Amino acid sequence: MPRPSLREEVVAAALDQFHLHGYNGSGVKDVTAAAGLPKGSFYNYFSSKEEMALEALRRYGIGREFERLHDRTLPPLARLRAHFVFLGQDVARLGVDRGCMIGNFASEVATQSPALREAVAAGFAWWINEVTEVLREAVQRGELGPERDLELLASSLVHAWEGTLLHAKVTGDMRTVDEFFPGVFDPLTGYSAGPVS
Structure with missing residues (x-):
């Protein structure tokens, strides 16, 4: 099972990328690169970019x-x-x-x-x-x-x-x-x- 800390790094990177570049301007590769992880590791944490965006959106709300x-x-x-x-x-x-x-x-x-x-x-x-x-x-x-x-x-x-x-x-x-x-x-x-x- 993936380490939770790595998932958190992906979520934090996704939140930053989506907020800075928008949904269409942020790809899975951009997020994993920002998190310092290989692109293939993304699917250890999320099934799709949409699922990742939903989690980033939830985290953004918490930050308000x-x-x-x-x-x-x-x-x-x-x-x-x-x-x-x-x-x-x-x-x-x-x-x-x-x-x-x-x-x-x-x-x-x-x-x-x-x-x-x-x-x-x-x-x-x-x-x-x-x-x-x-x-x-x-x-x-x-x-x-x-x-x-x-x-x-x-x-x-x-x-x-x-x-x-x-x-x-x-x-x-x-x-x-x-x-x-x-x-x-x-x-x-x-x-x-x-x-x-």
Whole structure:
């Protein structure tokens, strides 16, 4: 049986390659070369490139640190804003040209792979649900009015974020990400905050 550490190296390399070059721009050979393994060893860990991409996508989601949304040391809207600030800082750290791997896969392989399309759709649905729960808590604590459509607000925030990253990727400019907060997040939620960082 293959050593788990080598599988982890393949997954880490796949995550990096898919995020940097996209699904179609990353082959099995690229991933195994990045992991320092012969191409033939790939099939000890995955049956197909698609299966590897599904695992990379899952790992990417883990790296978004969604548990921050449940950090009850902060009020709900501050916590939600901190979530998007973290995502923006991660974009700045990794490079704006990478964008969001979930969004990249959505635009690149939605018509090519039903399995990846379903995984991306499920990821977005889960994310929107998590944001909705934080917004629901904000209503309970009086930070938002009870008349708000929380699912619509949550999906609007997530979709606006993904559009922000697509625009930033095209322009190569982080200003679009910075503008998300005063232009989208704060007006939609009624949040009042100082600088982003």
